[in-house]
Amino acid sequence: MARVLRILLIILILLILIAVVWWFFQRNSEGDTTTNTTTNITISAPTGGFEAPEAIVVETPSDTDADGLADSEELDLGTKIDIPDTDADGLADYDEVRIYTTNPLRSDSDDDGFSDGDEVEQGFNPNGAGPLLNTQQAITDDRNQ
Numbered sequence: 001m002a003r004v005l006r007i008l009l010i011i012l013i014l015l016i017l018i019a020v021v022w023w024f025f026q027r028n029s030e031g032d033t034t035t036n037t038t039t040n041i042t043i044s045a046p047t048g049g050f051e052a053p054e055a056i057v058v059e060t061p062s063d064t065d066a067d068g069l070a071d072s073e074e075l076d077l078g079t080k081i082d083i084p085d086t087d088a089d090g091l092a093d094y095d096e097v098r099i100y101t102t103n104p105l106r107s108d109s110d111d112d113g114f115s116d117g118d119e120v121e122q123g124f125n126p127n128g129a130g131p132l133l134n135t136q137q138a139i140t141d142d143r144n145q
């Protein structure tokens with residue numbers, strides 16, 4: 001009888017041991033889960049320093065006097081960026097540079113005593129002798145070539 005009791009006692013102790021060990025591991029694994037979650041958060045969190053995207057600058061040529069020529073171009077030409085008609089001859093800087101190819105810095109490009117604006121207004125070539133029509137024809141020919 002005592003032997004049976006001893007065996008039962010051993011089984012009971014074993015069961016308790018197993019229960020304690022199981023509880024211990026269960027607790028540990030729960031702890032591991034928490035640790036893992038924390039680790040995962042740490043891993044998924046951005047670690048490297050991100051470079052701040054540089055501001056995208058859209059290059060829009062500024063034209064302060066709105067004469068059609070960009071400020072940078074006017075600076076190259078020597079015309080005023082805040083005056084549409086630098087030489088005050090009645091022809092805007094843009095018209096002189098792009099249309100009549102006259103000197104935007106000289107009010108009388110061909111030096112005949114009549115200002116570029118007056119010549120254009122009267123139908124004369126501001127860049128030399130002859131009527132303005134020839135100039136416009138020459139420009140048209142130039143563009144067609």
Ligand SMILES: [Ca+2]
Pocket residue numbers: 063064065066067068069070071074081
């Ligand atoms: Ca301008």
Ligand SMILES: [Ca+2]
Pocket residue numbers: 065067069074079080081082083084085086093
């Ligand atoms: Ca100008």
Ligand SMILES: [Ca+2]
Pocket residue numbers: 085086087088089090091092093096104
């Ligand atoms: Ca002018």
Ligand SMILES: [Ca+2]
Pocket residue numbers: 107108109110111112113114115116119126127
């Ligand atoms: Ca002239």
